[in-house]
Amino acid sequence: MTYFLYFSPTGGTSKYIKAIAPLSPDHELHDLTLKRDSLSLSLNSSDLLVLAYPVYFGRIPPLVLEKLNDLQGNQTPAILLGVYGNRHYDDALKEGADFLEKKGFIPYAAAALIAKHTYGNIQLHRPDEEDLLQLKDFFIQIVEKEEKVKGSFPGNVPYKEMGEPHFYPFTNEDCIACGACQRACAWKAIDEEYQTIQERCSACLACLPVCPMDARVLPKAYDDFAVAFSEKLKEPRENEFFL
Ligand SMILES: Cc1cc2nc3c(=O)[nH]c(=O)nc-3n(C[C@H](O)[C@H](O)[C@H](O)COP(=O)(O)O)c2cc1C
Numbered sequence: 474m475t476y477f478l479y480f481s482p483t484g485g486t487s488k489y490i491k492a493i494a495p496l497s498p499d500h501e502l503h504d505l506t507l508k509r510d511s512l513s514l515s516l517n518s519s520d521l522l523v524l525a526y527p528v529y530f531g532r533i534p535p536l537v538l539e540k541l542n543d544l545q546g547n548q549t550p551a552i553l554l555g556v557y558g559n560r561h562y563d564d565a566l567k568e569g570a571d572f573l574e575k576k577g578f579i580p581y582a583a584a585a586l587i588a589k590h591t592y593g594n595i596q597l598h599r600p601d602e603e604d605l606l607q608l609k610d611f612f613i614q615i616v617e618k619e620e621k622v623k624g625s626f627p628g629n630v631p632y633k634e635m636g637e638p639h640f641y642p643f644t645n646e647d648c649i650a651c652g653a654c655q656r657a658c659a660w661k662a663i664d665e666e667y668q669t670i671q672e673r674c675s676a677c678l679a680c681l682p683v684c685p686m687d688a689r690v691l692p693k694a695y696d697d698f699a700v701a702f703s704e705k706l707k708e709p710r711e712n713e714f715f716l
Contacts, residue, residue, distance in 0.1 A: 475500040475616075476516060478544075479525040479554075480537045482506055482659050482677040485588025485600065486556040490525045492605040493612045497521075505540045506659050513543040521616070522546065522578060524569065525554035527588075530636035531563025534675060536660065538572060546577035550621040552612075553583040558590025559599075559706050566715070567628025574623065581621040584611060585713045591678055592695075593703035604712060611714045618716075626715050638676030640692050641669050647688040654680035654689050 475497035481487035487504070494502050503512060516522060526537045533555075551573045555565040562585040570580035586608060587599050600608075644654070644667040655663045657680050662673035680689045 474516075475521040475523065476514065477502045477523045477525070478505060478512065478541070479503070480505045480534070480540065480659070481525075481527065481556075482675075482679040483527075483589075483591060485558075486525045486527050486554070488588070488600050489554055489556060489586055489605065489608055490523065492600075493523070493609055496609060496612060497616070505537065507656075508540060511540050511542040511544075515545045516547065516549040516578075518548040518550075520549050522549055522551040522573070523554065523612075524551060524573065525556060526565075526569070528555050528557035528562045528565040528585075529675065531561060531633040532565055532635055533568050533572070535635070536675075541572070541576070544576055546573065546579075549578045551578040551580045552615060553580055553626070554586060554608075555583070556586045556588045558592075559587050559596045559710050560590070562627075564628035564630075564632040566626040567630070568632050570624070570626050571630075579621055579623050580626070581618075581624050581716070582611075582615040583624065583626050583715045584608060585627075585715075587710055587712055590702075590706065591676070593699040593706070595703050595706045596709060599709075607712050607714075615716055624715060638674065639698060640695050641671050641674050641676055642678060642680055642689050642691050643669055645688050645690050647686040648684075649686055649688075651685065653683045653685065657683040 477494045479490040553569040555562045566583045660673045
């Protein structure tokens with residue numbers, strides 16, 4: 474059985490994983506994004522794990538690791554997909570591989586894949602057809618591999634220090650208290666008054682498009698940041714595949 478596990482607040486990672494899941498006749502697809510508790514799953518050596526997550530500050534979002542607390546492998550081969558917004562993935566693949574190895578998996582292949590960045594206007598159209606095709610080709614090739622031995626993936630230890638968002642979304646007076654933002658928030662970072670609990674918020678911005686009143690907004694300072702950031706990251710990067 475192939476287990477596809479993914480976390481995807483704004484849908485980029487989800488597009489990649491959903492492109493390859495149908496290529497495995499026997500599979501389970503687990504969306505961890507809004508799952509409130511950790512996923513309890515025990516895999517054996519004839520299974521395969523595919524774990525996909527967005528890169529935050531060059532790392533795996535800590536919440537993803539929390540949700541995988543009760544995941545256990547037993548010499549189970551694993552593939553990692555780190556999805557990032559065209560800046561860099563830094564230590565996110567290495568961190569994922571180290572984590573899975575400690576949990577009894579053999580991380581033997583990985584990919585660093587481009588998706589639209591959360592902020593600004595960076596690679597808005599990605600993943601596109603070509604990105605998905607590249608991942609499908611890679612997946613078919615690695616699944617068929619006879620010898621699945623532990624791979625070596627880019628990244629450093631100690632991992633890059635986890636950063637903090639520069640700005641947080643907030644709720645303005647147009648809010649009608651419908652709760653859509655709370656339901657869309659993976660971090661449980663919107664309180665009963667519909668205000669942002671900054672200590673929990675990752676500024677993933679999943680709460681903005683779901684608001685029917687456009688009442689979830691960003692501070693003014695975001696606009697200038699977004700323009701400069703988009704300019705800085707305008708050169709498209711290529712997907713990278715590691716085996
Ligand atoms: C808090 C935060 C930190 C991020 N850090 C990075 C980063 O270090 N490098 C990068 O290229 N993209 C970064 N991004 C962009 C995301 O990795 C990218 O938009 C990804 O596609 C989001 O995945 P999703 O659409 O599946 O939620 C960051 C996004 C957020 C919200």
